[in-house]
Amino acid sequence: MEKVRTRFAPSPTGYMHVGNLRTAIFEYLIAKHNDGDFVLRIEDTDQTRKVDGAIDFIYDTLSLCNIKIDEGPNNKGKYGPYIQSERLPLYKKYAEELVEKGCAYYCFCTEERLEKLRKEAEEKKIAFLYDGHCKNLTKEEIDEKIKNGEKYVIRQKMPKEGVSEYTDLVYGKISVENKLLEDQILLKSDGYPTYNFANVIDDHLMNITHVIRGNEYIMSTPKYNLLYDAFGWDKPTYIHVSMVLGEDGQKLSKRNGDASFMDLYNDGYLPEAIVNYLVMLGWSPDTNEEIFSMEKLIKLFDPKRISKSPSVFDIKKLNWINAHYIKKLDLDDLLKITVPHLKEAYNLEDKSEEWIKELVSIYQDHISYGKEIVEVTDLFFKDKIKLNDECKEFMEADGIGNTIDVFYKEIENINEWTVENINNAIMNTKEKAGVKGKMLYMPIRIKVSGQMHGPELPDTIHLLGKDVVLNRLK
Ligand code: GLU
Numbered sequence: 001m002e003k004v005r006t007r008f009a010p011s012p013t014g015y016m017h018v019g020n021l022r023t024a025i026f027e028y029l030i031a032k033h034n035d036g037d038f039v040l041r042i043e044d045t046d047q048t049r050k051v052d053g054a055i056d057f058i059y060d061t062l063s064l065c066n067i068k069i070d071e072g073p074n075n076k077g078k079y080g081p082y083i084q085s086e087r088l089p090l091y092k093k094y095a096e097e098l099v100e101k102g103c104a105y106y107c108f109c110t111e112e113r114l115e116k117l118r119k120e121a122e123e124k125k126i127a128f129l130y131d132g133h134c135k136n137l138t139k140e141e142i143d144e145k146i147k148n149g150e151k152y153v154i155r156q157k158m159p160k161e162g163v164s165e166y167t168d169l170v171y172g173k174i175s176v177e178n179k180l181l182e183d184q185i186l187l188k189s190d191g192y193p194t195y196n197f198a199n200v201i202d203d204h205l206m207n208i209t210h211v212i213r214g215n216e217y218i219m220s221t222p223k224y225n226l227l228y229d230a231f232g233w234d235k236p237t238y239i240h241v242s243m244v245l246g247e248d249g250q251k252l253s254k255r256n257g258d259a260s261f262m263d264l265y266n267d268g269y270l271p272e273a274i275v276n277y278l279v280m281l282g283w284s285p286d287t288n289e290e291i292f293s294m295e296k297l298i299k300l301f302d303p304k305r306i307s308k309s310p311s312v313f314d315i316k317k318l319n320w321i322n323a324h325y326i327k328k329l330d331l332d333d334l335l336k337i338t339v340p341h342l343k344e345a346y347n348l349e350d351k352s353e354e355w356i357k358e359l360v361s362i363y364q365d366h367i368s369y370g371k372e373i374v375e376v377t378d379l380f381f382k383d384k385i386k387l388n389d390e391c392k393e394f395m396e397a398d399g400i401g402n403t404i405d406v407f408y409k410e411i412e413n414i415n416e417w418t419v420e421n422i423n424n425a426i427m428n429t430k431e432k433a434g435v436k437g438k439m440l441y442m443p444i445r446i447k448v449s450g451q452m453h454g455p456e457l458p459d460t461i462h463l464l465g466k467d468v469v470l471n472r473l474k
Contacts, residue, residue: 004036006210007203008062009043012054016061016261018313019214019244019252022278026241027212028067029279029301039206040072042083043199045192055083061261064271066294071206079206084198091193094201094231095154095186103230104186106142107134107155129182130155154187156197156223164222169239170306171215176222184223196220200227208236212303215240239303242282242310252313259315268337268370270329273322282311291324319368327365335360337370345374346381359463362455376454380463385450385472394452399435400443406433407444408473417466422458448472 006027010020031038040058044050055073062069071077081087098104107130114130121128135157137145146152158181165175186197193201203211218240228235246252259267264274276292283306285292292300326334338360342348348356359377367373379385387395394400410425410432430440445457448469454460461469 002209003207004031004034004209005039005207006031006036006212007039007041007206007208009041009199009202009213010058011043011046012050012058014051014054014057016058017252018259018261018264018274018278021061021065021261021274022244022281023212023214023241024062024067025065025275025279026239026283026301026303026306027210029297030210030212030239030303031070032298033301036209037070038068039077039079039208040069040075040082041202041206042073043195044083044085045195045198047085047192057262064265065261065275066271084193084202087198087202088191088193090205091187091198091201092191095193095197098156098186098227098230099154101230102157103226104154104156105135105183106137106146106152107183107185108137108145108150108152109133127180129180130184132183135183151189153185153189155183156186156227158183158223158226164225166221166225166235166238168218168221169237169303171218171240171308174218174221176219181223181226196223197227200224203236204228204231204233210239210303211236212239212241215242239306241306242308244281245310245312247312247314249312259313264318264369268341268372269318269322270325270337273325274318276325277318277321281313282307290321323368326367326369329364331357331361334364338363338367338373341371341374342377355463358459362459362463366455379449379451379454387446387450391446391450391452394442395446397439397443399433399439403429403433403435403440403443404447404473408470411461411466411469411473414466417462419458419462422461426458444473 008024008027010016010024028038030036040062042055042058059069059072059074069075071079071082073080073082095104099106109130113133117131118128134155159178162178163175164178164181165173167173184196185194187193199211202208221238221240225235244252261274265271272293275294275297276290279292279297279301280290283301285300285305286302287300326337329337335357339356342356342360359380360373363373363376366376407425407429410428411422414421414425426440426444429444430436433440441457442452445454445460446452448464449460464472
């Protein structure tokens with residue numbers, strides 16, 4: 001059987017949208033599930049969008065996500081170069097071959113002429129399709145124009161009748177009427193191919209067996225198939241995947257809270273958790289489990305279970321999954337994703353390393369992502385705590401004043417400031433004030449932390465320090 005080969009084909013924009021990353025994960029899983037190869041190809045034919053360092057950025061992102069590239073710009077492979085701008089002679093050769101075969105033609109239409117056609121279409125409220133003006137130029141006319149230095153593009157010649165069909169693994173049968181297919185540009189006047197051309201040439205030359213990509217390409221794929229047919233090449237298996245939407249149902253964008261991978265990573269989300277979350281966004285396994293390692297995903301992944309409907313990026317769900325992974329971290333790794341945020345938010349100069357470690361470790365089960373440490377620990381860094389209405393209401397219950405007074409004295413009498421002695425102080429208060437459970441812990445917790453929930457009370461009190469605690473109890 002033919003070796004399965006998939007490719008991730010990002011444009012080097014220096015930004016990894018979560019939707020793109022999800023596509024990369026699907027591509028990787030399909031390749032690895034079948035013992036195949038995962039190829040990275042850089043699609044930089046739109047030179048205006050290119051950003052310096054973007055290729056390294058893509059490598060860093062994939063490597064953090066534990067996605068291993070078999071072939072790509074920085075890896076050896078038989079099918080390079082893996083950067084489209086380094087493959088220009090190939091595209092030219094194949095475009096000219098199509099002209100020879102009568103499946104493409106030179107077009108010398110000026111931007112002004114095309115603009116006029118576009119305007120006319122707009123006025124008539126019809127979709128603009130190039131009118132085939134240059135389709136029937138003679139060989140002599142073409143040579144003459146080229147000799148005169150006229151700029152040209154090469155366009156694909158589309159059939160005007162009939163229907164083009166193909167089967168997508170996720171969406172099933174897709175058909176398009178040929179008269180709706182535009183004689184699209186394959187090679188631009190600057191010698192660069194369009195995406196529409198380069199993707200076909202490269203997928204074929206790189207022996208790609210499965211093309212997985214966003215469903216914005218689903219209706220263009222018949223055009224690509226006509227190219228495969230014109231060359232007499234085998235077509236890949238197509239797997240189009242739905243869009244990832246924001247919670248407002250709109251396409252994810254920076255405005256509606258689109259988190260790029262790096263934004264999430266920098267906020268202290270763990271790559272394993274992001275991968276776990278993204279893979280479940282539009283794909284479901286045949287089990288009720290929700291936590292998957294990469295290894296397990298490779299074993300389980302079946303592209304037939306990819307969903308057709310758009311998925312919504314749900315930060316709460318990501319938080320839930322990330323919290324699960326955070327609970328399993330060892331302290332060093334936990335410190336890595338939290339301490340930089342603490343340092344940025346608070347002055348830690350007078351805090352010992354031990355103190356910081358203790359703080360982070362008691363919050364391990366209370367944060368969903370690294371940066372959240374800042375908000376949940378603010379009670380340790382502010383002079384005055386302010387009670388919300390719920391806390392205030394609780395503190396109005398009978399007998400609470402007495403509990404606090406008793407506890408104050410117990411704390412005052414502690415000589416050695418240890419978690420154990422603090423725990424004893426609470427136990428003594430229980431006895432002396434004659435209160436237990438919620439009526440014992442809650443008033444103390446609210447008084448010292450300003451909150452109704454949090455890590456173990458003795459741990460919290462220990463970290464606050466005796467002076468601060470006495471002050472707050474007063
Ligand atoms: N460069 C294209 C994009 O970023 C890739 C699409 C594809 O995978 O074919 O949308």
